[in-house]
Amino acid sequence: MKRIYMILGITLLSSTVLFSQNDYNLRKCLEIGLDRNYSIRIVQNEQQITNNNATLGNAGYLPTVDLSSGFTGNVDNIKKDQADGTFETTNGVNSEAANVGVNLNWTIFDGFGIQAEYARLKELQQMGELNTRLTIEDFVANLASEYYNLIRQKIRLKNLRSAVALSKERLRIVEERYYIGSMSRLDLQQAKVDFNADSSQLITQLETVHTSRTRLNQLMALDNVEQELHIPDSLITPNPFLDEAELWNHTMTNNVSLLISQKDRSLSEIDYKKLKSRNYPYVKLNAGYGYTANWYGTGSTDLQKRLGLNYGVTVGISIFDGFNRRREQRNARIQIKNQELRLEELELGLKTDMSNFWMAYKNNLELWKLEKENLIVAQENYSIALERYKLGELSGIELREAQNSLLEAEERQSIAEYNTKLCEISLLQLSGQILTYLYPEEDKASY
Template identity: 30%
Template structure:
């Protein structure tokens, strides 16, 4: 009979745990990343900019194709005419109609424009590459924002668990001291102290639960996803091996997105210099046309009415060369050279800042990892201390004040451990971004 009762209790407990787990939707890191990439407004705007740049770099925007235009027209006039000729009677003509029809097809093609088309076309390709890098930068910054909120939410979840356990222990302690007071083993002060501790723990739990709900809303804004407030996140954390991190740092200069962006801007500035020189070169254009015209004229005192139709082809080549433009081309060349030099200086500055940021981030990451390991050990120590204190409290060898102090020490150690763990992981994520490996890492 006892075995059946134990089995029934275990079964009910298992069903309760499973139903509670099913009621909470777990948002994994992979799902959160996917939601950000699919739904975040800033990323959508960046992707649209890439699409625009892709359209601009196509052959249809290159200037290499000819232009073909057509024009058509029709003119109509209705007039009265009085012709007075010496030696003849006046000739009065009314409702004289004149009609003109015309249509033409024009073809124009630039044979040579001083290499301007070539440089523009290459520059548009570089602009497309730049837009991709800028989109990647937006994605990385958004992911950093998302992970900051995600790990903050994970920390809040673990803190709520800790505070719930603390409140449970405080309630058990209150119940115990109430029994002891009823049997005259302790005075009323111990009961009052236990009641105060339960109230304080309840308040702390309520505050942390509210912070948890607020953080959930922050995360939903970043990922732009419709989820119920019952969802939770994956609180597990795995760290990238330190040797792999060091390898990422060695390759950071080639992979960092800020360095890649300035290098792309440097190439674009180089084409600006080349484009400036095209002002010294001639332009050669080819044109061709086909035209059709018809004129319907009324009769005049000297000529009968007539209808004239003409059609034909025309073609030609035009050469234009701006021999002197008042020095504007020279100024553009000088400014383009100065702008290119500024881009080179900017590149060195960015590389310097990136190297500094990586060193700082790496040192911060190592310190966070060390603190995390210390806090983990500290939790174990305080847990052992609390377990022994609880055993002694149960047999009356430790008073309520000592029990409460051990409980608070364990609470502080656990919350500090949670903070250290997610701070270390966030420091790793920031380091991965600086080394250009954030989008290449599985979370």
């Protein structure tokens, strides 16, 4: 019993200590997390790669220019058979050649394939931006959910501490009455059992609060995941003014998953255009300017030098490739159709999610209002029960029932307001407005 008192005393004392001079409200937690979270930093680097790739040169619009040089040499033994039947042998004939030059290759036209490739790179660049936004929105939703979960767990911790204090007061009353002989040992033992049960729940809840806090610190990528956070918010206040029609309109225009699916469809159409480009001829330009020197170990010429320009144009078209172009284009059209079906399937899924989340949101709002009223009744009921218990008009079991009713009412209200907040977060994420938690004064749906 003394050990339990000691643990409870330490936890009650620790709850009054400010571990940080700064308040970690939701917006500050989000700002820290956006700056430090590893997943966000990784996806931002990946977005930078797509930005770097979206260039004219990578698409093939620009020519390639190469500078090359080389040196070769031969040492030969030469035998010549003459027409008169004699032969001439020369051993160790050394001949060498050196060259240096600049070469240009440029595809002027390839059936609009270059244009299709550049359009694909630009689409991938926008896809990278959407993937970054998707990661950020998921992060904001996860951190906001954990932030409010920590508040809920702290509210429950506070309620359990209150329950322990009530059980302790009841135990004190029973002990005093037991020692003067007005209560039985059974009453005393029951009061101790109830006090120990409440103390056990409180100790377990401390672990739950710790887990939620470390999870929040992990999302913010803090070096010390056990760092204590002073959260100024002690209540969860859902937004009761969401509008279903407005949310759905935003969903159809701003939902990131929907925008990504639309980009996938556009990429499929571009791939088809790129394949169709093979039906057209291609035109390639090549040119070079260089210097060549040849040293001969035999013959009448010792050294030959050449400096000049070479150029040419290549025009061609693929006549027959085993019907592969037809097959690939047919498959590409099927892929476009599949992307359209996936887009329709996603829209249907979004409608389903919106309907379910909206129903849950409205129901939890009603539950929240109802549980607030129930809590007031439960508090009054317990106050009356406690006074009657002190006067000896109520048994310990009946007082315990009133106490449990109060704790359950507090828990139901906390769950209702937390669930309402989760539905609110889900609806805002679905409609592409989740970043309003970070920028409440601005419309960041197109971030």
